[in-house]
Amino acid sequence: QITLKESGPTLVKPTQTLTLTCTFSGFSLSTSGVGVGWIRQPPGKALEWLALIYWDDDKRYSPSLKSRLTITKDTSKNQVVLTMTNMDPVDTATYYCALSNGRFDPWGQGTLVTVSS
Amino acid sequence: DIQMTQSPSSLSASVGDRVTITCQASQDISNYLNWYQQKPGKAPKLLIYDASNLETGVPSRFSGSGSGTDFTFTISSLQPEDIATYYCQQYDNLPLAFGPGTKVDIK
Numbered sequence: 001q002i003t004l005k006e007s008g009p010t011l012v013k014p015t016q017t018l019t020l021t022c023t024f025s026g027f028s029l030s031t032s033g034v035g036v037g038w039i040r041q042p043p044g045k046a047l048e049w050l051a052l053i054y055w056d057d058d059k060r061y062s063p064s065l066k067s068r069l070t071i072t073k074d075t076s077k078n079q080v081v082l083t084m085t086n087m088d089p090v091d092t093a094t095y096y097c098a099l100s101n102g103r104f105d106p107w108g109q110g111t112l113v114t115v116s117s
Numbered sequence: 118d119i120q121m122t123q124s125p126s127s128l129s130a131s132v133g134d135r136v137t138i139t140c141q142a143s144q145d146i147s148n149y150l151n152w153y154q155q156k157p158g159k160a161p162k163l164l165i166y167d168a169s170n171l172e173t174g175v176p177s178r179f180s181g182s183g184s185g186t187d188f189t190f191t192i193s194s195l196q197p198e199d200i201a202t203y204y205c206q207q208y209d210n211l212p213l214a215f216g217p218g219t220k221v222d223i224k
Contacts, residue, residue: 037213047153047161047204049213062212063118096160102208103151105163105172 002026022097140205149209
């Protein structure tokens, strides 16, 4: 059974850096073709893709957020970490990680991050 | 970047009705199109991949069709548990993109 779970702070202040961890089980990020992605969803709004990391350490970012995002993996810990710098209230959202091979399946439960002073 | 649009943005239908949602890509994406269901307070769930393939375990009342720029998602007989928002997503090109969603309610 494949599971993913996001963890990190629920509240960050404007200008701070957000660090989120996706801990997964049931697959290996060293297996060819496997990737893990991050997607966010502001309250009441649509889904927005943020970043992807593949088994070969290839990394892809949303162009609109590329300057603020870094995605890394720790294969031995079965974790993927997303950092987002210079957080703003508009970044308030539920952040999801998901197994990706073109499609996102399955997803983690998501973690709500609020940006407020 | 590829832009995804969906219509309608919301709909209300009766139990047993046939429901159809359309998704349009701003350029040809072949069949690299997925459909997700998101129930309130829950993470999205993959229903259809590669435009028309039903994910394992998903009821057969859900279906998808289309290729190129125009895609359709259908619920053949709406059930109360289908109340959700449905999103399309293209993966032909980066950046990956989701549609704005279609909220489905029971009349």
